[in-house]
Amino acid sequence: MPTYLNKALIGAAAASMIAATPGIASAQSYQCRMPQNLSVPKVRQDARPRQMPVTGYTMALSWSPEFCKQREGQRGHRTQCSGKNGRFGLIVHGLWPEGRAKGRRSWPQFCPTRFTLTPAEMRRNLCMMPSARLVARQWVKHGSCTGKPPATYFKVTRILWNGLRIPDYDRLSRRDDLTAGDIRDALADANDGWERQHIGVKLNSKGWLQELRLCYDKRFRSIACDSARFGSADGDAAKIWRGL
Numbered sequence: 001m002p003t004y005l006n007k008a009l010i011g012a013a014a015a016s017m018i019a020a021t022p023g024i025a026s027a028q029s030y031q032c033r034m035p036q037n038l039s040v041p042k043v044r045q046d047a048r049p050r051q052m053p054v055t056g057y058t059m060a061l062s063w064s065p066e067f068c069k070q071r072e073g074q075r076g077h078r079t080q081c082s083g084k085n086g087r088f089g090l091i092v093h094g095l096w097p098e099g100r101a102k103g104r105r106s107w108p109q110f111c112p113t114r115f116t117l118t119p120a121e122m123r124r125n126l127c128m129m130p131s132a133r134l135v136a137r138q139w140v141k142h143g144s145c146t147g148k149p150p151a152t153y154f155k156v157t158r159i160l161w162n163g164l165r166i167p168d169y170d171r172l173s174r175r176d177d178l179t180a181g182d183i184r185d186a187l188a189d190a191n192d193g194w195e196r197q198h199i200g201v202k203l204n205s206k207g208w209l210q211e212l213r214l215c216y217d218k219r220f221r222s223i224a225c226d227s228a229r230f231g232s233a234d235g236d237a238a239k240i241w242r243g244l
Contacts, residue, residue, distance in 0.1 A: 032085065032086035032088075032126075032127035032130070033084075033085050033086055034079070034085060034123060034126045034127065034130075035085075036123075038119050038122060038123050038126075038132055039119060039132075040116075040117050040118070040119055040122055040132070040136050041132055041133045041136045042136075043133075043136050043137045043140040043141075045110050045140070047109060047110060048110070049109065049110040049111055049112065050101075050106070050107070050108050050109050050110070050111075051108050051111050051145065052099040052100070052101050052106060052108050053099055053100075054097040054098065054099055054108065054145070054146070054218055055098055055099050055100055055217075055218055056097075056098040056215065056216055056217045056218050056223065057095055057096060057097055057098060057215075057216040057217075057218070057220065058095075058096045058098060058200075058213050058214065058215055058216070058229055059092065059094075059095050059096075059157070059160055059161070059213070059214040059216065060092070060093035060094050060095075060096065060211055060212070060213050060214075061090045061091065061092060061093060061211060061212040061213075061214065062090070062091050062092075062093040062210070062211050063089070063090060063169070063209045063210060063211065063212075063240065063241070064080060064081075064088035064089060064090070064091050064130075064243075065088075065089070065240075065241045065242055065243030066204070066208050066209060066210055066240075066241045067080070067081070067210070068080060068081035068243065069241060069243075076133065077131065079126070079130050079131055079132065080130040080131050085130060086127070086130070087243075088130055089166070089169060089170070090166055090169070090212070091128065091129060091130060092128050092129045092157060092161050093129075093134070093138075093211060094129075094134075094138040094141075094142055095138070095142065095143075095153070095156065095157040095160070096142050097142060097145050097146060105226060105228065108142075108145035109141050109142065109145065110140065110141055110144065110145075111144040111145035112144070113144040113147075115144075115148075115149040115150060116150075117135070117136055117139045117140075117150045118150070121150050121151055121154060122135045122136065124154065125154050125157070125158065128157070128158060128161055135154075139153065139154075156220075160216075160220065164187075164190075164191060165190040165191050166187075166190070167186035167187055167189075167190045169183070169186065169209075169240055170240075170242055172186055172240060173239070173240030173241075173242050177237075178237070178238045178239065178240065179234060179235055179236060179237060179238055180201040180203060180231070180232035180233065180234055180235075180236045180238045181196065181233075181234030181235060182238070183201050183209060183212070183238055183240070184196040184199045184201055184234065187199055187212065193221075193222055194214075194222050195222070195224075196234065197224040197225065197230070198214065198215050198222040198223060198224060198225060199212060199213070199214060199215075199225070200212065200213030200214070200215065200225045200229040200230045200231045201213075201230075201231045201232045201238070202231045202232070203231070203232045203236065203238055206239075207236070207237055207238055207239050208238075208239050208240070208241055209238060209239070209240045209241070213225065213229045213230075213231065215229055
């Protein structure tokens with residue numbers, strides 16, 4: 001199977017991190033405290049494996065206060081949502097390889113791999129992705145298709161994430177006339193090399209921010225998102241839940 005996350009790509013990701021300094025935001029996690037003893041959850045493969053050359057990547061960033069709305073007391077989401085392990089703003093949902101099949105946009109998933117995720121590697125990423133099940137699933141579904149071990153896949157994810165300046169979306173949420181374009185512009189203005197067309201915004205059916213989707217080429221340079229990843233139009237009314 002071809003390998004896509006080689007030293008050159010890690011170097012490109014590292015360069016993007018250096019370019020974002022100073023003012024790096026650290027994972028939008030506030031007082032992150034993770035348990036020492038963890039086991040890797042088993043992940044059920046719920047779709048057919050799909051292998052193809054990687055043409056780019058999407059980094060999906062979930063707005064945690066919206067996700068945790070009505071999930072605070074659920075055992076399966078207690079690390080992220082209970083408040084006992086920290087408070088979170090944006091978190092990494094995943095780094096997703098993109099591809100094309102029969103001339104159309106697609107994505108590899110659930111690829112066969114000889115590598116396994118260890119508890120130590122899982123724990124290393126929990127302040128960025130505060131759910132053991134989320135970390136495990138992202139590796140099995142997406143990381144397995146990079147041809148590299150979990151440590152490499154998550155290292156690149158951390159480099160990209162730590163290289164972003166995260167705007168004050170809590171403050172932005174107080175605007176009465178907020179739009180999806182404002183959410184895009186806030187991130188683009190805070191990060192050199194990013195433009196609004198490089199940033200997807202996913203709103204739920206009631207207009208609340210769910211997720212940002214950052215579009216990269218296969219060397220981790222920001223590029224324009226296609227319509228599926230771009231999501232809501234710039235003029236669409238938006239709201240950001242602050243978790244209050």
